Every structure is written in C-alpha cells, then in structure tokens.
Amino acid sequence: MERLNAADREINEPVRRISYPTYFFLGTTIILALLLGINRINGTRTKKYDTSTVLSKIVHIQELATVKYSYSGVIGFKDNFKILNISVPLTDKYFLLKYNGYLKAGVDFSRVKVNINGENVHVSMPRAQIFDVVIDENSVKVYNESENAFNPIKISDYNKALIGEKETMRQDAIRQGVLNDANSQAELAVKSLLQEMGFKNIHITLEVVIPELH
Numbered sequence: 001m002e003r004l005n006a007a008d009r010e011i012n013e014p015v016r017r018i019s020y021p022t023y024f025f026l027g028t029t030i031i032l033a034l035l036l037g038i039n040r041i042n043g044t045r046t047k048k049y050d051t052s053t054v055l056s057k058i059v060h061i062q063e064l065a066t067v068k069y070s071y072s073g074v075i076g077f078k079d080n081f082k083i084l085n086i087s088v089p090l091t092d093k094y095f096l097l098k099y100n101g102y103l104k105a106g107v108d109f110s111r112v113k114v115n116i117n118g119e120n121v122h123v124s125m126p127r128a129q130i131f132d133v134v135i136d137e138n139s140v141k142v143y144n145e146s147e148n149a150f151n152p153i154k155i156s157d158y159n160k161a162l163i164g165e166k167e168t169m170r171q172d173a174i175r176q177g178v179l180n181d182a183n184s185q186a187e188l189a190v191k192s193l194l195q196e197m198g199f200k201n202i203h204i205t206l207e208v209v210i211p212e213l214h
Helices: 002-016 018-043 051-060 155-175 178-196
Strands: 066-077 093-106 113-117 120-125 131-137 141-143 199-206
Touching: 051 113, 051 178, 066 155, 066 178, 093 155, 093 178, 120 178, 131 155, 131 178, 155 178, 178 199
Parallel strands: 120 199
Antiparallel strands: 066 093, 093 131, 093 141, 113 120
16 A cells, blocks of 8 residues: 555645746746736726817717707887988888798807816816807798888898897897807717716816906
C-alpha cells in the first residue's frame, strides 16, 4: 500500500506542480479579464460627451422646441384722400381681407452655451423670440371691395393691410404668452435630450436681457 501511494505520488506529482511563472501568468490573466469586464460594463452604462457633441444634438431638436400659433382672421382696410388732415369727400376706398396664417416662436439653439463636468451639465439659453409671421397668400380672399374712380384700390393697399396685420399678429401672440410657452418648450426639449444622453444633474438657465437705454 505504501509503495502504491508512493508510486501514485511519483506519477501524479509532476501534474499537480505549478511553477511560480505559471501562477503569475494565471493571476495576470484573471486581473486583465476583470479589468476588461469592468471597463466594458462601465462603457455601456455611461457615455462621455464633449461640448461640441452636445451642442450639435441640441441644435438638431430646434424644430421640436418651436411653438406654432395658427391664425384665421379678417382685415378691415379703409382710406381716403386728405388735405390739411381733412378727409376729401367721395375719395373713400375700402375692402375686407380674410386670411389664414401662422406664427412661430422659439429659442435660437445656435446661441446655446454648454458647460459639462462629468455627469453634470449646465445649459445657458437665449430667451425665446418670434421667428416667423406668415400669412398664406393663397388663402387670402377679398370682400366688400370699393370701386371708386377717384381713389382706386392698388396692390400696395393690400400689401399695406397685410403688413399691418402681421404686426398685429405678433403683438397679439406676445400678449397671449407665446414667448413664455416657447421658453418652456425649449427647456423641456433640452432637458429630455440630456436625460436620454445620461446626464444626472441638468441645470438650464435663460440669459438675462438688459433693457437698452434710450
């Protein structure tokens, strides 16, 4: 029995013996595998973005952050000749215009400033402005148009009426809070984008506008 055990030890001993270089190799392999695995996991959990990448993504959602008001209205136009600010009889001209149009307001994302610190991001945005005031010329219809040989209606009269109506649309939208709506829409869109990109702490501010002194 003892000789059998000794023989077994003599046969099996070379198989069980592991040199120090082998230990080192195996240990190093395990450590590298762990490190690579950790890095791979971290890489899938968080992505690092630089300022230019974030700015580019913000600019691409410009249209999503735009507020659009649709309008349908009637313009009344009346004019006549005046001499020394006194209306001249039989020179009245008038018409009504019915139209459809829209107004767009939003934040100019090309002027956004971004500061990134790890998972923290600060975005400074300009305040909203009105981008477009549009009256669809194909929708314009003329009603109750005067026919006065002494003061005929001209194309410039229609243009004057439409230009004045655009300014009315602009002021009306501002009174209804379109700029506040556009600011809120822009903040919501940017915050949602940054959350999807993995930022944890998001701080958004609107630039302070200093009134001009006249």
